[in-house]
Amino acid sequence: MPLFIKRDQIYAHQIHLLEHKLRSKEERILELETENALLHLRLAECLGKLRRDNEDVLQAQKHRLHQNHVQKYTQTALAKLLTEVQVLKQDLRDVFAVYVGFATELDEQSREILERVGSASPALQGNDGELQSLQAQVDALKHSLQEENERCRTERLRRKLLHNTLVELRGNIRVHCRVRPVLPFDAGLGQLALGSGSTLEEVVQAVNDDSVLVSCSKPGTSAMNKMFEFERVHGPEDSQEAVFEEVKPLLTSLLDGYNVCIMAYGQTGSGKTHTMIGTEDFTRPEGAPLQGVIPKSATELFRLISEKPAESHTVEVSVTEVYNNEVFDLLSKDCEGVAIGTKRDVITTSTGTSEVPALTHELVRSSVEVMQVISAVLRLRARSPTLVHRDSSRSHLIVTLTVTSKSPNALALARRLQSARQELQRPSQKEWWSPRCRRAASSRSASPASSPYHSPYHSPCLSPRPSITQAQIRTKLQLVDLAGSECVGMSGVTGAALWETSCINRSLSALSDVLGALAEQRPHVPYRNSKLTHLLQDSIGGEAKLLVMLCVSPTQRFLAESLQSLGFGARARQVHREPARRKNTTLKMK
Numbered sequence: 001m002p003l004f005i006k007r008d009q010i011y012a013h014q015i016h017l018l019e020h021k022l023r024s025k026e027e028r029i030l031e032l033e034t035e036n037a038l039l040h041l042r043l044a045e046c047l048g049k050l051r052r053d054n055e056d057v058l059q060a061q062k063h064r065l066h067q068n069h070v071q072k073y074t075q076t077a078l079a080k081l082l083t084e085v086q087v088l089k090q091d092l093r094d095v096f097a098v099y100v101g102f103a104t105e106l107d108e109q110s111r112e113i114l115e116r117v118g119s120a121s122p123a124l125q126g127n128d129g130e131l132q133s134l135q136a137q138v139d140a141l142k143h144s145l146q147e148e149n150e151r152c153r154t155e156r157l158r159r160k161l162l163h164n165t166l167v168e169l170r171g172n173i174r175v176h177c178r179v180r181p182v183l184p185f186d187a188g189l190g191q192l193a194l195g196s197g198s199t200l201e202e203v204v205q206a207v208n209d210d211s212v213l214v215s216c217s218k219p220g221t222s223a224m225n226k227m228f229e230f231e232r233v234h235g236p237e238d239s240q241e242a243v244f245e246e247v248k249p250l251l252t253s254l255l256d257g258y259n260v261c262i263m264a265y266g267q268t269g270s271g272k273t274h275t276m277i278g279t280e281d282f283t284r285p286e287g288a289p290l291q292g293v294i295p296k297s298a299t300e301l302f303r304l305i306s307e308k309p310a311e312s313h314t315v316e317v318s319v320t321e322v323y324n325n326e327v328f329d330l331l332s333k334d335c336e337g338v339a340i341g342t343k344r345d346v347i348t349t350s351t352g353t354s355e356v357p358a359l360t361h362e363l364v365r366s367s368v369e370v371m372q373v374i375s376a377v378l379r380l381r382a383r384s385p386t387l388v389h390r391d392s393s394r395s396h397l398i399v400t401l402t403v404t405s406k407s408p409n410a411l412a413l414a415r416r417l418q419s420a421r422q423e424l425q426r427p428s429q430k431e432w433w434s435p436r437c438r439r440a441a442s443s444r445s446a447s448p449a450s451s452p453y454h455s456p457y458h459s460p461c462l463s464p465r466p467s468i469t470q471a472q473i474r475t476k477l478q479l480v481d482l483a484g485s486e487c488v489g490m491s492g493v494t495g496a497a498l499w500e501t502s503c504i505n506r507s508l509s510a511l512s513d514v515l516g517a518l519a520e521q522r523p524h525v526p527y528r529n530s531k532l533t534h535l536l537q538d539s540i541g542g543e544a545k546l547l548v549m550l551c552v553s554p555t556q557r558f559l560a561e562s563l564q565s566l567g568f569g570a571r572a573r574q575v576h577r578e579p580a581r582r583k584n585t586t587l588k589m590k
């Protein structure tokens with residue numbers, strides 16, 4: 001075997017050795033790294049454990065500290081509580097001592113009273129007879145008081161009847177007054193009432209069934225009371241039914257041959273439309289209790305008619321409105337049959353009565369029909385909101401029911417009337433053939449015989465011997481819902497509404513002037529100063545039985561207006577007119 005070894009082989013061998021060493025080193029490094037990792041892991045575990053242990057210790061220490069604190073706090077609170085309990089105990093002891101004191105006192109007093117009762121009872125037994133006689137006296141007094149009350153009531157009724165007869169004889173205007181309840185809007189739609197609580201104070205009161213008491217008080221002056229008397233006074237609690245009950249007797253007069261007029265007067269928002277119309281749902285029977293005078297009058301009229309089957313009656317209705325001093329016929333229709341409200345004139349006829357030519361009348365057969373006709377045109381009535389009343393009527397509404405009655409009674413009455421008039425009014429032969437009479441006769445023959453406005457007895461010229469075939473009486477029931485007077489400052493109206501207000505106030509003051517002239521029996525009564533008074537001339541001036549329904553607001557806010565309305569009512573009662581006259585009987589002649 002050769003002794004020398006090639007250098008390459010030596011190098012290769014060395015490299016191999018080195019590689020081997022390197023591998024073993026690397027393995028060692030790997031081992032050490034694994035070991036290191038294991039050690040790290042263990043260290044982390046240890047650290048974690050140590051931290052957890054530390055936290056537990058810390059928590060335990062915190063808990064201990066908290067407990068110490070709570071303990072200390074509880075001890076302080078307990079000490080405080082104990083002190084309070086001590087104080088309460090002391091208080092209780094004091095209260096108990098007072099109670100015991102009271103109880104002892106009460107005990108003593110009751111014993112004393114019992115002793116007194118004990119000593120008084122024999123004396124009382126002795127006075128038994130006296131007591132009985134006293135009781136008898138009391139009973140007798142009670143009885144006589146009852147009798148007095150009854151007498152007073154009868155006397156009151158008698159007085160009322162006498163008063164009514166007097167009213168009838170003197171032709172006075174009847175005045176009823178209705179004080180409405182305080183309503184939410186009294187608190188003030190306008191700014192004027194804001195902040196003034198006194199404005200809601202009730203200063204107008206119905207004190208009994210014929211008197212109204214007004215308490216007038218001004219700041220800084222002593223209160224002054226004013227009393228007004230009317231034929232009937234209704235308070236805020238009175239229903240529509242109660243108000244109508246007092247109006248009802250007038251309707252009987254209508255079929256007895258009298259004209260009747262019922263007129264609601266009062267300031268804006270005082271309840272005129274409520275009283276006259278009531279609920280506008282008047283075509284339905286369930287609304288009946290809330291209906292006002294107009295629907296109730298229609299119902300009553302047809303009820304009265306049904307009670308007289310021997311007579312034949314026809315009823316016609318017309319509805320007029322006086323707006324801005326113009327008269328409108330609310331039942332007039334355009335060519336398509338739509339109600340339009342046409343302007344009409346008021347004239348004075350040759351007989352001195354007022355009349356609206358071409359006024360539309362609709363024939364009605366029941367109260368339901370009357371209300372259907374009225375409700376269909378009520379929407380045409382001028383209304384607008386003001387600061388005092390959200391739904392203020394800006395016009396005077398006049399519903400007229402004309403009743404034509406044909407009856408055996410009317411025939412008998414007509415015959416009597418005819419012979420009496422023939423005696424009084426028969427014209428001489430010369431007069432009869434005078435041109436004036438001939439004109440009158442020819443104009444009569446040109447008009448329909450049944451026309452209410454062309455009675456042959458309205459003319460001084462009579463047919464010498466008329467033969468009567470039928471007699472009829474036409475009477476009118478006028479139901480008037482006046483527009484309300486208003487103070488412009490309060491109602492806050494401007495523009496067109498201001499003009500409306502001025503027209504309303506002017507027509508109402510014309511009405512007042514007419515009453516003034518009638519009360520003073522002046523020769524000239526200024527009916528023609530306004531369309532309203534001209535239209536209502538017959539009713540106001542004595543041809544009709546007239547009832548004014550005064551509507552009044554009860555609160556301090558409207559005191560001035562309420563006093564004005566009550567003053568108007570008082571003045572109306574002073575008017576002595578000609579007693580109401582029966583309507584002339586119209587005859588149909590062959």
Ligand SMILES: Nc1ncnc2c1ncn2[C@@H]1O[C@H](COP(=O)(O)OP(=O)(O)OP(=O)(O)O)[C@@H](O)[C@H]1O
Nearest residue numbers: 180181268269270271272273274389392393483484
């Ligand atoms: N007696 C009453 N009971 C209950 N509410 C009433 C009464 N009177 C009036 N009212 C109510 O008061 C309000 C005003 O009444 P109403 O419309 O009748 O006033 P008015 O006098 O007709 O006013 P205007 O003249 O401005 O038209 C209405 O809402 C009405 O329902």
